[in-house]
């Protein structure tokens with residue numbers, strides 16, 4: 001498909017134009033087909049592009065992209081946010097919310113503002129509240145409270161069944177590309193569980209808690225104070241999870257909409273924090289499955 005870019009790129013833009021027109025005429029089911037197809041075409045083309053994951057390469061790629069964007073008619077504040085984010089990555093840290101606020105895009109004409117718009121769209125006059133907000137990751141809004149609780153209950157059961165019968169040497173075997181062993185993934189799930197249970201406590205104690213940014217990913221290969229057996233690490237994860245679930249079940253539903261200030265993600269509710277962690281875990285299950293069957 002990428003070889004034939006000129007053909008499908010025009011189709012892609014046309015799909016967005018048609019979706020807008022169809023929505024204006026109340027043809028929402030046809031419009032959803034346009035938007036899904038446009039998303040699919042873009043993702044399929046992107047899936048075929050290999051971008052190296054080393055930090056230096058990612059910084060270089062982001063800088064080249066900023067350079068390409070600077071030649072287009074793109075908002076200056078957006079370019080500045082990109083530059084702050086790339087500089088943070090070059091320093092080996094995550095970009096924080098105050099450096100890279102959420103972008104908002106006018107659904108009618110595509111006008112973009114960095115940070116929540118307070119005025120009508122300067123191009124087409126659309127109401128500020130109709131802009132589309134872009135959150136850092138879909139996990140934040142993926143699950144409603146009852147679905148979240150169900151996932152939080154189910155995932156440790158699925159992990160346990162994936163680990164079943166695997167000897168410790170298989171659990172400790174690094175991936176063929178030198179990446180995480182199953183032990184590191186289980187450690188990572190346990191670390192993430194530690195962060196979310198601490199955050200749940202903060203939300204229950206304080207109506208507007210402050211939430212620090214945590215590079216949980218980087219802790220997975222740290223063996224300080226880790227139990228020697230992967231099974232024991234799993235058991236601490238499972239026990240902490242069970243305790244947190246029973247606490248959440250006793251929490252008044254309204255508390256799930258308490259808003260904390262997250263250093264990396266900005267304002268987030270308890271509902272979003274828990275949805276984030278419940279959704280994040282699922283992305284590691286195929287990784288365990290692949291390592292268990294090699």
Ligand SMILES: [Zn+2]
Nearest residue numbers: 106109121124
């Ligand atoms: Zn507009």
